[in-house]
Amino acid sequence: MSEPGTAPPPVPSTRWPLASVFCIVFCAWLALSWPWLSGIVTIPWDAKAHFHPQLQFLATALNRGLSPFWTPYVFAGSPQVADPQSLIFSPPFALIAIFNPAPSFRWSDGAVLATLLAGAVALVLLFRDRNWHPAGAVVAALAFAFGASAAWRIQHIGQVLSLGYFAITLLLLSRALERSSLIYGLAAGIVAGLMVLGRDQVALLGVYVLAGLVIAAIAMADRPLRALRASILPLLAGSLGAILVATVPILLTAFLAQESNRPAIDLIGAGKGSLHPASLLTGLIANLYGAAGPLENFWGPPSPAWEQRFGPLDLYLARNMGELYLGFLPMLLILTVGLVRGALLRREIIAITIAALLVLVYALGRYTPGFRLIFEALPGVSFYRRPADALFILGALLAILGGYLTHLVMTDTAPPARLWQVLVEAALLIGALGLALWLAWTVGRIGVATIPLVTALLCALLSAGALVAARGLALRGATLAAAALLAATLTVDLSVNNGPSESTALPSQNYDVLRADSTNETIALLKRETARTAAPDRRDRIELAGIDFHWPNASLVHQLDNTLGYNPLRLGLYSKATGAGDHVALPDQRTFSPLMPGYRSLLADMLGLRFIATGVPVEQIDKTLKPGDLVQIARTRDGYVYENPRALPRVLLVEKAERADFGAILASGQWPAGFDPRTTVLLERAPPSLPAGPAQPGSVRIVDYGTTEVALEADAPRGGYVVLNDVWHHWWQVEVDGKPAQLLRANVLFRAVAVPPGRSKIRFVFRPFEGLYADIGAWLKAQRAPPV
Incomplete structure (x- = not known):
């Protein structure tokens, strides 16, 4: 951020062709997003198993004139209004739900990708405000929207939304302080409130980073007291906007949390979600550890292959949670021009540099002593279990740094390289390559690592050549040509390295059961049976157990009263009474409780649990069942359907x-x-x-x-x-x-x-x-x- 109260000099339109830069970014975004927007693939895992059913329930409720604040369709009833992942308070999804009673997968995927585009556009405007080169803006925008966790963890919808709001808030907050603007301050507060409504770790870190940048801008001003006075009213306006938007939903969640299944996380528990230092190699070599392919190919920390060679890690991370790749070009510039030559220490960017360093310390978790200090000092950190989630914010900050360094190169203001710096830069790149080869050899996965290593070398050559050519174009005044060349280079790079994978894109037909118009035979059977047994005093419940990862919340889509569901947040009383867990994708994930030791129990009958659909014979889930306790009424392609004749009326x-x-x-x-x-x-x-x-x-x-x-x-x-x-x-x-x-x-x-x-x-x-x-x-x- 620039000094508060001192706006950057106006940018002549002939020097900064904003509309053309927007067009370049949009075309690149469209090319990189097309696999999802076309419907060929869809964002899988949590995006479908958890969030799309939430969207469908919201749309169904609103279009039928019902309130979406409570749902009877999961966990025998759940307070949606207090659930941070219900999408009720998410403007893009709420608008979709209002106007579309049956949103398709492309609608929900498009909302996520559009949020990333909005964040990318905000960074373009941020670069324009500082009169940084358009090519740098393009690099920052694309690295932000399709780099690091924004690409590799796009299925975590809430965190992606928080990331988009972070970039927009950064732009608005910068303008509010630089122009002493109450309007921009209020707008920044409203968008920050929307970010906070995500109530996730990305939003928490975003708030701390933004607060730190504000403090740094005031402290680094030539006249700090004058800057502080100029900032007070915009910051008050921002606080008002955030309070108006976020207070009530946050309080609802806070009071629900007191009676939910989610306790605070201790330092040891949080440390189990730390980013392993070896994962930093993915900043230069995308998919080094085979995260994009079949699960058995993954050999990075904390995979069985890694632990077999280096010992147990006691980490709980999915394979896509340690990916840092932003494109070779921005990472190359950060390592060379930024770190070795010291450009990241310049006054106009050092605050972002420090923020990125602190966020990296946070992401590494237990592998640095700094995380303990952060964990104990910052309120809210103890509610989250995975420091590696910081890669969302780290990716955004590194994208800005990469774009800024591109600006220096394009304007010929980057520090010139001395011989020793060239040697250090070469040593860093060769050392990263050598370390990656040694790890792959040691773990016995050279075959898996070969293609990513070769791809990294090709991208390095492509990026270096494009950078030299773009610099030549920029110095001759061909600004747009330079920006377009780097955009094309990054688009190719990111499509190859961060494009659709098993973690981010699966065939849409895999999730047919989550379509509102699905003809799935198991769902159709359950609808017929619950309609058959309905009575003036009876509204029977069903249970979906051990069928597949995306099945538990299918009841939200098809309005079936379900005793289970998929949600990390549930009423603690219900979980304790029934043994309901986060999800029940696998048979052994259906745990029971003292009060409900199985399906042949009084509580199961009182719940009105009449029909049970399972992916395996029910005796493999409830080993206490005896012949005749449940009656098998169907065998479908998905599994087995049973009836409990003892179910009581509602x-x-x-x-x-x-x-x-x-x-x-x-x-x-x-x-x-x-x-x-x-x-x-x-x-x-x-x-x-x-x-x-x-x-x-x-x-x-x-x-x-x-x-x-x-x-x-x-x-x-x-x-x-x-x-x-x-x-x-x-x-x-x-x-x-x-x-x-x-x-x-x-x-x-x-x-x-x-x-x-x-x-x-x-x-x-x-x-x-x-x-x-x-x-x-x-x-x-x-x-x-x-x-x-």
Whole structure:
């Protein structure tokens, strides 16, 4: 950032052809994005297994006039409004959901790629504001959008969105400070708020990096006090914008986190997600470790092949999480002109250099002593388990540095190389090549590493030749030709090295079950069966277990009430009661609990778990099953479908209530002796007595079942309790005959309400904002209370 209150000199349009540079960047973006935009391949893994079903649920709810704040379709009910990955507060996805009731994969992929394009455009404008060469802007933009984790981890949608917002915020914040602009300050705050709404580690690091750059800009100004005074109002405007956008969603997530399955991560746990130093070689040699190919080819840390040779690492990283490649040209310039010749220490760029170094220290995690200091000093770090996620922000910062160094070369202002510097540069490049060869030889994977090494050498020759030619064009005044030449070079480089791979692109048909119009036979069967067994008091649940990675959230797409799902964030009470984990792609990932030791259990029946679809015979998942416990009703191409004939209705009317210790029941897995949920409800508090007299039969039925509202009608001659076998959460409220009533936590996990004698209309309503307001009040009251 430039000195606050001092705008860069205006850039004559003849020197900075903005529209033409935009066109160059867009054409390169289109070429690199085309495999996904064409529909030939789609962004796989989490992008489809987790995020696309979230988008489809959001679109379905909005187009049916329903609220998307709660979903009954995963984990027997989940508060979407507080889930940072639900996409509710993501403008590009929310707009898609509003206007398209059945978004295709190309829509969701396009939103991600468009966000990266927006970030790339922001960097172009940042370079223009500083009058840096257009060729440098092109290099920075393409390296940002298609380098490092932006390319290799594009399936992590939330983090990619945060990365795009980071670049846009950097531009707006720079303009706000340089021009003392309240409007730019407010805009920067709004976009920063959208970044923070991702509530992921990329957003957290982005906030710290931006704050650090602001502090550096003020401290490095010729007159720091004057710069500080000029910055106050824009920064206040930015704070206001961020508060308006992000406060409520963050508070919703913060209070949900207190009752979720996600504890804080300790230093040792976080260290298991560190970037191994050997992964830095991928900055020059893309796919050195075989991350793009079949999983058995991967030999980098922490693969079995690596650990067999060098010993256990105790790291938990996927194969694509250590890839740093931005294109050979920017990395070459960073190593040579930037580090060896010292250009990265220049006043106008040193703040970005320091930020990149600190982010690298963070990414390396336990391999540097600095991470411990960061972990203990910076709030929020302990919520995240993977320091290697910092490669998103590191890639953005290195892209800016690479673009800046390109600017120096194009304008002939780069430091000239002395002989010793040339020797050091050659030693670094040869040393990296030699180390890569030695590692591949030692691990026994020369065959896998040969193509990446040869490709790196070819890209080095291509990049060096293009750089020399572009410099010649630039010095002769052919600015656009130089920019276009480097754009073409990077496009070829990135398409070869960071293009579609098993980590980032798979055939669209692999995910057919996640299409809203899918004709998958298993899904069709489950829809028919749940429709067949539906009744006034019954809405049966299904379970999808051990079929494939992308199956657990298919219920969000097809509106099937599922007892499981795929989400790293779940209600802690539900996880403890049922054993539900993050996902259930493999048979052994379906774990049970003391209270639900298997499918032949009272809790399974109370959940109304009627149909179970599995990828293997169900006895391989639940080894406690005995013949006849479940009835196999179909064998499809995907697996096996079973029926649990003991599943209870969704709503029950009972007259008897007993007080119970829910904590003890959860811990022991033992219900009170003789407990029958069809006649009795267990409550946390002593229940009121009913009018005397003999028991009389009554009934209850479902009138309307929405996402955030459930309407029932009960006929209770003596009064009693209506039990709704949906997951209890204190943000739900209940009304009886239009008047507020007390929401009861029933039978450990469910909701209930007392009803008077006669006919009653009951309405359960999910009101998260009222619940949040009450939670904040209770928290403030607890803070004011004297210590005991």
